[in-house]
Every structure is written in structure tokens, then in C-alpha cells.
Amino acid sequence: MFKFGSEINNDDEVIPKRSKKQMAIVERHRELLLIAKDIISVEGFHGFTMDKLASTSGYSKGTIYNHFASKEDVIVTISCEALKTLAQMYKKAYGFEGGSRDKVVALHVAYRIFSRLEPVLFMCVLTSKTPWVVEKSTSENIEKQNLAEEKLVEIADKFILDAIDVEDLTLAATASTDALIFANWAVAFGSNALLNNATNSQCIQRIEDPYSVLYNVNIVLDGMNWQPLSSRRDYKKVWREVEQTIFADESAYLAQIGR
Amino acid sequence: MFKFGSEINNDDEVIPKRSKKQMAIVERHRELLLIAKDIISVEGFHGFTMDKLASTSGYSKGTIYNHFASKEDVIVTISCEALKTLAQMYKKAYGFEGGSRDKVVALHVAYRIFSRLEPVLFMCVLTSKTPWVVEKSTSENIEKQNLAEEKLVEIADKFILDAIDVEDLTLAATASTDALIFANWAVAFGSNALLNNATNSQCIQRIEDPYSVLYNVNIVLDGMNWQPLSSRRDYKKVWREVEQTIFADESAYLAQIGR
DNA sequence: GTCATTTTTTGACTTTTCGTCATTATAGGC
DNA sequence: GCCTATAATGACGAAAAGTCAAAAAATGAC
Numbered sequence: 001m002f003k004f005g006s007e008i009n010n011d012d013e014v015i016p017k018r019s020k021k022q023m024a025i026v027e028r029h030r031e032l033l034l035i036a037k038d039i040i041s042v043e044g045f046h047g048f049t050m051d052k053l054a055s056t057s058g059y060s061k062g063t064i065y066n067h068f069a070s071k072e073d074v075i076v077t078i079s080c081e082a083l084k085t086l087a088q089m090y091k092k093a094y095g096f097e098g099g100s101r102d103k104v105v106a107l108h109v110a111y112r113i114f115s116r117l118e119p120v121l122f123m124c125v126l127t128s129k130t131p132w133v134v135e136k137s138t139s140e141n142i143e144k145q146n147l148a149e150e151k152l153v154e155i156a157d158k159f160i161l162d163a164i165d166v167e168d169l170t171l172a173a174t175a176s177t178d179a180l181i182f183a184n185w186a187v188a189f190g191s192n193a194l195l196n197n198a199t200n201s202q203c204i205q206r207i208e209d210p211y212s213v214l215y216n217v218n219i220v221l222d223g224m225n226w227q228p229l230s231s232r233r234d235y236k237k238v239w240r241e242v243e244q245t246i247f248a249d250e251s252a253y254l255a256q257i258g259r
Numbered sequence: 260m261f262k263f264g265s266e267i268n269n270d271d272e273v274i275p276k277r278s279k280k281q282m283a284i285v286e287r288h289r290e291l292l293l294i295a296k297d298i299i300s301v302e303g304f305h306g307f308t309m310d311k312l313a314s315t316s317g318y319s320k321g322t323i324y325n326h327f328a329s330k331e332d333v334i335v336t337i338s339c340e341a342l343k344t345l346a347q348m349y350k351k352a353y354g355f356e357g358g359s360r361d362k363v364v365a366l367h368v369a370y371r372i373f374s375r376l377e378p379v380l381f382m383c384v385l386t387s388k389t390p391w392v393v394e395k396s397t398s399e400n401i402e403k404q405n406l407a408e409e410k411l412v413e414i415a416d417k418f419i420l421d422a423i424d425v426e427d428l429t430l431a432a433t434a435s436t437d438a439l440i441f442a443n444w445a446v447a448f449g450s451n452a453l454l455n456n457a458t459n460s461q462c463i464q465r466i467e468d469p470y471s472v473l474y475n476v477n478i479v480l481d482g483m484n485w486q487p488l489s490s491r492r493d494y495k496k497v498w499r500e501v502e503q504t505i506f507a508d509e510s511a512y513l514a515q516i517g518r
Numbered sequence: 519g520t521c522a523t524t525t526t527t528t529g530a531c532t533t534t535t536c537g538t539c540a541t542t543a544t545a546g547g548c
Numbered sequence: 549g550c551c552t553a554t555a556a557t558g559a560c561g562a563a564a565a566g567t568c569a570a571a572a573a574a575t576g577a578c
């Protein structure tokens with residue numbers, strides 16, 4: 001469904017001239033990430049070993065280690081690509097026809113769909129934030145991940161600036177757009193992380209509502225006084241509309257595999 | 260500062276009769292967890308090995324494995340104890356003299372202080388939610404962790420029920436207390452996880468406000484329409500008051516070590 | 519096309535650490 | 549003081565991470 005590092009024709013990725021050989025290396029890099037993802041999804045993080053990655057891909061261990069500094073580095077790299085994929089989905093959400101708040105809802109739909117569509121990628125992002133992984137990755141890779149994260153923040157920024165522009169949202173003197181992004185990010189990250197992982201928690205089982213993320217999002221956006229408030233507009237409908245228009249393929253696929 | 264599993268005289272822990280030998284085992288269990296925490300805090304999750312735990316504690320490897328099924332099991336057990344410690348802090352927060360919303364602020368102060376005071380414990384909770392760890396722990400231990408989590412939820416429930424009682428908060432027909440707990444939990448979990456881990460994120464660096472968690476909490480509580488709204492009461496002051504009264508010792512300690 | 523040079527690949531090897539288990543030690547009842 | 553159940557030990561096997569000298573392949577000058 002998603003291709004790692006597929007070079008979408010957007011201005012924010014400068015593609016340097018590469019020799020045929022270097023192209024092959026880049027190609028293999030992608031291939032390896034894809035295989036790694038598959039192994040993780042079938043055998044878990046522990047079942048995923050560098051030996052397995054080597055034997056499954058058909059390359060030798062040394063070659064694998066030419067691409068990645070460590071096993072953990074593979075995880076961080078996957079997380080980077082995941083963030084790039086997410087960025088694409090955010091851009092798509094930005095294109096949703098609707099009010100400024102509708103668009104933010106679309107953004108959260110994108111995040112939720114992503115987390116269900118690619119649980120392994122989502123887990124990689126989560127796991128990459130863990131010292132267990134950070135401790136063993138190269139600083140360059142961590143840097144790359146931060147950059148990818150920053151791009152995501154930039155996109156999120158546009159949603160907020162637009163809302164301020166059309167006066168659906170007023171920035172309090174004390175708050176920055178960063179603070180608002182942070183609030184959205186925190187609630188989305190927290191909600192999705194808990195929903196995807198703490199599924200054996202009684203509290204979360206009791207909710208079992210497909211719109212529980214939306215409830216939290218509504219609370220946060222109402223709290224920001226982002227117009228129109230949830231009492232005056234049916235955001236469940238908006239959520240569904242987003243699912244059925246710009247993310248129709250993804251939603252259909254999710255429904256089909258029953259997730 | 261905190262003792263693992265210190266048997267506080269509360270009704271929710273039944274202490275069965277134990278022989279002297281069994282007492283010694285329980286005692287050692289605590290000792291081992293404390294040592295494990297120290298190793299992790301100094302050498303990280305990778306520097307923490309079962310051999311090191313054995314040699315540092317002076318016990319043999321076999322004995323260590325009598326206590327814990329695996330390395331990951333140690334993490335989950337620490338996380339359990341962390342949740343119990345947190346529960347104590349939540350109870351303390353519940354005792355804060357003030358309105359229902361003041362108390363919730365106290366609850367979030369507790370969470371924030373805990374995450375700064377015991378970053379390793381906090382990381383263990385986060386890491387325990389990761390498949391990397393879950394995959395390798397015994398199901399009993401995971402069950403224990405869920406139970407500990409559920410107790411936390413029970414305490415949180417009281418804050419909300421009280422607020423409904425005094426009509427500071429009205430439960431919408433669609434929402435359950437679980438949903439409200441989930442919203443608070445998600446924002447607290449997300450905010451603290453991101454603040455503690457994504458410190459190299461530009462977006463988060465730009466915030467650098469000690470009250471950024473409070474901003475998010477205010478947004479969420481305002482969004483729930485929890486009275487009095489943040490526009491009508493200075494919750495920064497409440498936050499400070501909580502820090503300086505019921506968590507005075509912890510705050511002083513944090514200030515002292517500059518964290 | 520060929521040879522020299524650079525780059526890449528390989529997989530055997532070392533190291534590390536997890537987890538096991540047969541053996542040894544100990545505590546406590548009689 | 550003896551006996552049995554329980555716990556402790558650490559040598560050992562297995563698994564996986566990570567390394568590196570040697571082999572192979574690509575490149576480019578002539």
C-alpha cells in the first residue's frame with residue numbers, strides 16, 4: 001500500500017544526481033526496509049534479527065551492516081520513512097474541502113488511519129522514542145528523524161495559521177502556534193498510542209468506540225475555542241466524510257481486513 | 260526517595276502471612292528492582308544486563324532468574340511498581356484542598372513531578388507498552404501491570420465523579436467517565452512522553468515553558484467545560500500551590516538537582 | 519579489451535548476553 | 549543430628565549482534 005521513500009514529485013526533497021550504482025544502493029535500501037517491516041509484522045520486534053534480514057533479502061550480513069549501523073538503526077530508519085508517509089497524508093488532509101476545523105479533523109483522521117493501516121510503522125515511531133532504541137542508533141539517524149518530525153510540524157502549522165487567518169481561532173497572548181501544535185500532537189500521540197497498545201486495559205476496552213479519538217480531539221479543539229465548536233457542528237459526520245472521500249481507499253481496505 | 264513496594268498501610272493490599280524465608284525473598288525482590296533501576300539510570304537500557312544485575316547485587320544468575328522470567332520481565336515489574344508509586348501520588352493529589360478542577364490540576368502536577376523525579380520509572384512504563392518488551396514478558400506480569408493501571412483509573416474516576424457531584428462538570432449523554440479519563444490520560448501521557456523524549460524536537464524546544472503541560476491540561480479541561488474555566492481562574496497559581504504544598508519535598512528536590 | 523585501482527560484498531569469526539539446569543548448599547521440622 | 553524440601557550456584561549451550569580480512573565486482577585510464 002505504501003512505498004518506502006517513494007520519490008513523490010514534491011519540492012521539499014532534493015534528489016541529487018546519482019550514478020547507476022548509487023541508485024541501486026538506494027533501491028536496495030528501500031527493499032531492505034520493506035523486508036524488515038514484513039519480518040517485524042510477522043515475527044515481532046524480537047523475531048526480527050539482522051541474520052533474518054540478511055537471509056530473507058538474499059544479501060550478506062556485511063552488506064546489511066553497510067546500510068544500517070545496528071538493528072536499532074533499522075527501526076529508526078523505518079520510523080523516518082513512516083513520518084514521511086505521514087507527512088504525505090497530512091498534506092492530503094490539508095486539501096480537504098471544508099472549514100479550518102474540518103481540516104484539522106481530517107488531519108487527525110489521517111493520523112488515526114495511518115496508525116491502523118500501518119501498525120508496525122506506528123510502533124516503530126513509538127519505539128524510536130524509547131531510550132532502548134535511541135541509545136543504539138547513530139546520531140545522524142536520530143537527527144534525520146527529528147528533521148522528518150519537524151516537517152510534520154511545519155505542515156501542522158499551516159492548519160493553525162489558516163484558522164487564525166479566517167478568525168476561527170484566536171491566538172492567546174501567552175500561547176504560540178507551537179503550543180497549539182503540541183497540544184494536538186500530544187492528544188493524538190497519546191490517544192493512538194494508548195488505543196493501539198493498552199488494548200488489554202479495562203478502561204480502554206470499555207470505551208470501544210471507533211470515534212474515541214474524535215472525542216478527545218473535539219475536547220481539545222473546543223478547549224482552544226476553535227470555531228465552530230463541537231456543539232454547533234457534527235464532527236462525527238465530518239470525520240466520516242473525510243474517511244469516505246480523501247481516504248476512501250485506505251478506509252475500504254481497513255474495513256475489508258477488519259481492523 | 261521512593262521505595263519500591265513499600266507496604267503502605269492501605270486497605271487495598273492484602274499481606275498474606277509469610278515465613279521468614281519468604282520475607283527475605285520479598286525483601287530481595289525490592290532490592291533487585293532498586294539495583295536494576297540504578298543500572299538503567301546510569302548505563303541505559305542496553306547497559307542493563309542480567310549478568311550485571313547478578314554481579315552488582317551479589318546474587319547468582321540463577322537466583323535472578325528465580326525472581327524474573329526475563330530481562331524484559333524486570334522492566335515490566337519496575338513499571339508495575341512505578342504505577343503503584345504513581346497511585347500513591349494520585350491519592351495525595353486527591354487530598355489537595357480545593358475545587359474539583361483544582362484537584363485534577365493537582366493530579367496532573369503529580370504525574371508531571373513523577374515523570375521528572377523518576378524518569379527511569381516513567382521510561383519503564385512507556386517502554387513496557389512497547390511490543391519489544393511485551394513480546395517477552397510473562398502474561399501474568401502483563402496482567403499485573405494492567406491491574407495496576409486499572410487501580411490508577413479507579414482513583415482518577417473519583418476526581419470526575421466528585422466534579423459531577425458538585426456540578427462543576429456535566430457528563431454529556433454520549434460520554435462516559437471512562438472517556439473523560441481517557442482524554443486526560445491521553446493528553447498527560449502524550450505531553451509527558453513527548454516532553455521527556457522528544458527534547459531534540461525543534462517544536463518542543465521552542466516551547467520550553469515549565470507550564471506547557473498545564474496549558475494542554477487547561478485546554479482539555481476547558482474543552483470538557485469543567486468549571487471554573489481557565490479564563491476565570493488562575494490555574495498556574497494552583498499548579499504552583501500544589502507544587503509548594505503537598506509536593507513540596509519533591510519540588511524542592513527537583514529544583515535542587517536542577518531538573 | 520585489459521589491467522590497475524577503488525569500491526562493494528561476503529561469510530566465517532568473535533563477542534556478548536540471554537536463559538537453562540544439574541549440582542550443591544541451606545533452612546527448618548522431627 | 550538427620551532428613552527432606554526448597555533455594556542458590558555458575559558452568560554451559562544457544563542465539564544473535566557486530567567485525568573484518570579476503571574475495572569479487574565495478575570503474576576508468578590507456
